[in-house]
Amino acid sequence: MLAFENTKCECGHQNPVGTVLCESCGYPLEIGEQENDAPLEMRYDGIARRSQKSNPNVIDRVWNFFSSVKVAIRLIIITLLAAMIGTIFTQENAFISFDPSTYYEERYGWIGKWYYKLGFSNTYESWWFILLLVMIGTSLVICSLDRVLPLYRALNKQQIRKHSQFLTRQKTVYTGPIEGAEEAWTSSIGAQLKRKHYRVHQDGSALLAEKYRFSRWGPYINHIGLIVFLLAVLLRSLPGWAMDNYVTVAEGSTVQIPDTKYYIKNEKFTIDYYTDAELPKELKGTSRAKLYETRAVLYTCSADCDDPSKQPQLTEVNRHNIVVNDPLSYKGLKAYQFGFDDTPKLKAVNPVLIDHKTGKTYGPFNLVMKDPQLTYNLGPYTLELKQTYMDFALDAEGKPTTKSREPNAPAFVFVIKGPDLAADGEPYMYFPKQNDKVRFSQDMINGELAKRFEIKVPSMTGVEFAPVETSLNIRTDRAMPYIWFGAAISMIGLIMGSYWQHRRIWLRIDDGEVTLGAHTNKNNYGMRAEVASALRGIGVVVEPKLLDNGRNKS
Amino acid sequence: MKKNRRMIQLVIFLGVLLLGGYAIGHSIFAAKDGQLPRKGSKPPEFALLGTDGKTHRLSDYKGKALVINFWGTYCPGCVTETPDLVAQYKKHNGEPLEIVGINLGEDSMAVNNFVKQYDINYTILRNEANDVQRKYGLRSYPTTFFVKPDGTIMDVFVGAMAEKDMDERITKLLKS
Amino acid sequence: MSLLDFSSDAFIVAFFLYCFGFMFYGITALGRKWSDRSPEEHVRRWGRIAYFVSLLGFAAHLTFFFTRWAGGGHIPTSNMYEFMTFLAMAIMFAFIIVNAIYRKPLLGLFTLPLVVIIVAFAAVFPQEVQPLIPALQSIWLKVHVTTAATGEAFFAVGFAAGLMYLLRTVDFKQTSEKAKREQRWVEFTLYVIIIIIAFISSVFAFRGAGYEASFTQENVTIDEKGIENSTTETVEYSLPPIFKPYNSQVVAMDTFLGMKEPLFETPHWMKGVNAARKLNTITWSIINGSILYALIRLALRKRVGAAIHPLLGDIDADDIDEISYRAIAIGYPVFMLGALIFAMIWAYIAWSRFWGWDPKEVWALITWLYYTAYLHFRLSRGWHGAKSAWLAVIGFVVVMFTLIGVNLVLVGLHSYAGV
Secondary structure, three states: OOOOOOOEOOOOOEOOOOOOEOOOOOOEOOOOOOOOOOOOOOHHHHOOOOOOOOOOOHHHHHHHHHHOHHHHHHHHHHHHHHHHHOOOOOOHHHOOOOOHHHHHHHHHHHHHHHHHHOOHHHHHHOHHHHHHHHHHHHHHHHHHHHHHHHHHHHHHOOOOOOOHHHHHOOOEEEEEEOOOOHHHHHHHHHHHHHHOOOEEEEEOOEEEEEEOHHHHHHHHHHHHHHHHHHHHHHHOOOOOOEEEEEEEEEOOOEEEOOOOOEEEEEEEEEEEEOOHHHOOHHHOOOOOEEEEEEEEEEEEEEEOOOOOOOOOEEEEEEEEEEEOOEOEEEOOEEEEEEEEEOOOOEEEEOOEEEEOOOOEEEOOOOEEOOOOOOEEEEOOEEEEEEEEEOEEEEOOOOOEEEOOOOOOEOEEEEEEEOOOOOOOOEEEEEOOOHHHHHHOOHHHHHOOHHHHEEEEOOOHHHEEEOOOEEEEEEEEEOOHHHHHHHHHHHHHHHHHHHHOOOEEEEEEEEOOEEEEEEEEOOOHHHHHHHHHHHHHHOOOOOOHHHHEOHHHOO | OHHHHHHHHHHHHHHHHHHHHHHHHHHHHOOOOOOOOOOOOOOOOOEEEEOOOOEEEHHHHOOOEEEEEEEOOOOHHHHHHHHHHHHHHHHOOOOOEEEEEEEOOOOHHHHHHHHHHHOOOOEEEEOOOOHHHHHOOOOOOOEEEEEOOOOOEEEEEEOOOOHHHHHHHHHHHHHO | OOHHHHHHHHHHHHHHHHHHHHHHHHHHHHOOOOOOOOHHHHHHHHHHHHHHHHHHHHHHHHHHHHHHHHHHOOOOOOOHHHHHHHHHHHHHHHHHHHHHHHOOOOHHHHHHHHHHHHHHHHOOOOOOOOOOOHHHOOHHHHHHHHHHHHHHHHHHHHHHHHHHHHHHHOOOOOOOHHHHHHHHHHHHHHHHHHHHHHHHHHHHHHHHOOOOEEEEEEEEEEOOOOOEEEEEEEEEEOOOOOEEOOOEEEEEEOOEOOEOOOOEEOOOOOOOOOHHHHHHHHHHHHHHHHHHHHHHHHHHOOOHHHHHHHHHOOOOHHHHHHHHHHHHHHHHHHHHHHHHHHHHHHHHHHOOOOOOOOHHHHHHHHHHHHHHHHHHHHHHOOOOHHHHHHHHHHHHHHHHHHHHHHHHHOOOHHHHHOO
């Protein structure tokens, strides 16, 4: 590895351990380097990284581990591969309710089984993936810190007169005889470079011209931004910093947003589809959504909020027409259009009671599915509601039961009282849906009574459906400003480092012979053009290509 | 200079250990959405209307052994375990035990008929909004939580309980 | 003539101009030794003609883009066809920028065929203007997609230059183990490109001939309650079925070269949407690509790489290396801005979270991590030349998988960009 002993340069400067190029004159210090004439390795200006020490202890070793770019690249590649594996099968968090321990095996066979067993079905929330991110974050901090401070020092106190080997081993080099006085020649090229926005420092016949040094800080600013971003992401896991809830609100109703004092009302929900005229001929006849919109009103609860026996007192605080891409936003709380349910659900029917014996019809009466009225007076008869089944079925013992609370197959048990009937009434079972009536043979159940009475909905107008439901995703995310801040810093640093290049030109004149070396961290092509143009300015014509120090070609 | 540097190194490592440890710990231990509260944790708070017309809160039951049973008339397992719950409540009459049955969003008639049919002697709460079951992370019914007098969960039973399951747990609960 | 018809005409014009641009770049490279002028003079003259024709193509492409925008009412970046055409346009834009900096005519010899292939590939997808679904009705459709594609376009130029570097430097005469390995991989890269060309040509050839076959496929699934549900679906093929869908019946099938029956059945584990059709298409592409490759080999009587290598003889390898790196370095911030930051902003507005580990998001992150590694390899580990060029080539494979592969192979929220 590095030769740690010989750190004193021939110019007399004492360099820290691990220095590649003398901090003062730029003379190469590594053993064997002096005899070489290949272009110098100018990375970090040849400075010693902070962590390089001759006898490291445990802390130093850990520090060195994280300060190595090689390790950083490995971490990046491992993260990349892990992220790839996580996209092979759908991750657990994409499902709302399922059993991952059987799903993957059933669906993908033994590969799926192992995918689940190895924890890849939840890659991005797994401890080892988080560990990788933490390690990358650590590496970002330590790598940057280890390099930026020495680099700052090196660039801040630059020697103008460099060793001639330092100059001739740059990638852009010019040597040639000069005419006239040495200092005058240097000054005149200095003037040329000033015009190209260089900052020029002259020391007798030696010169250092430099521009866009700030671009060297770009990568570090970028890293700071990334660290801020990662910390902001971590903030989100603090209790109370991020909330993620879903509410389903039927048109016209108001519901409480769980865990908050807010209530939200759905005044109207609209779905629009593109008309055939708006669709290209390949898509005509298909239903393509144009708009999902919830006209929402947000309330806060001012009193009686936590007592279900009282109505909460609500105060309107905000209203907004929520569409996809335009959520409601109030004091950090956001409500997003997430979905809807417009499958028709029975809400109420308005049936009539027909007495076949007399041929008379009584009613209609309003029978709602949810919390119906218990007695109905129809002419001489009274209907008492005894039992309801929202999703009628027969259980294993043949007893009536309900499969769910959704009115998929509603059934009502009435007791009919009135003239010519038993004193405590006679039971009658009513299925509002025609197909249920046939499926569960209503007339058989009701027996003799079915011949006399019939409850039925006379027309479609007697059927009411529940309003469309919208589902909204309610979020608060207090870390968002920090996330955007981190991203912005990172982006600024990246742009600084990418679109500007740090350029330096050194020259010295020894015995009427000029030696010019130029360095840039990227775009040597532009560097050469600029040097050639400056030389042309004082009457020295060189093809940019000839400035290329081609000795690195193998 | 040297000392300063060592200090910076230590501060950074400490920061990494704290923040990184928190991040990793969070990924391992954080309760995910849709998960049942774990044994030893405190069940989420609720305030619900009972069939008696009064508001019942979880905090009302502090200091007593509490069984929270989520049920619906449409769930066969709930129906079969109801008589056993009734019997248990009768058996431990006078002891500091409360049983609370939280109905899953059915209307008053369904609930009232059911209460009458099975002579339910313990507290029945209605939860039309269905938000409590979500808070409790229920995935299937019935699910029963056994809460110790100190307010922590002793056990969670998913599915219909046999009389033995119920008896064992309630006895243990009363001893704690 | 409506604006949209005009727009599609402009697209065809752009395609042919790009083809001509490519041809002229070919003449620029090939004609050096044949023409009576000095090689430098020849390259300068023909390089300028080729560049001019390519610029005309770009102008036609811009015309296509803006007339389609005006005619369709929204920016044409909302489905696979529109996105791929935009990507091709962005690659031309990136090429113009890089060419303005470095003035290397022969970069066009590699960039233009890439543009031609992507334009042709775009035309495989349905081309009608589809009105925007609610999720896409946002200003971020313009901002996110265009910046992300521009970043990717610079990566594409980096790829073109990287491939050029490899073809320039890999010595096809050497027989050392290392040289042989490099030769094989360069040749394999070219073979893959030929397969892609074959895929596009097969689709158009059979589409031109009006080939059709359709099947009904029965899917049996068992739900939670243990009840068997079977659904039947119709699967349409536009290429002759080498593989028919698993458990399917032929409804109608045109004969092809005497082939009246599908040859094989897709194995049952290939479920997925249209898995069988994709397998069939891939099989056709590989068969036709191999035939095409064999024909080219026969005509050239040497490896394709060995044939291209001498054309690049007098280009400075270091310059191409720098062009490849520079294109990527220019594209990297643009990509990060478009594909990650703008994507996060839009995701936050539309889906309520800035990051959700959706496959497309993950692959954008993978692409970003990949190029991050590339830059660190180059800047801190000093990976130049061949290593760097290989990374640029592989990087573009990652980019293309993110753009196309994710939609075809994986599922997720970006499904509307599918086929």
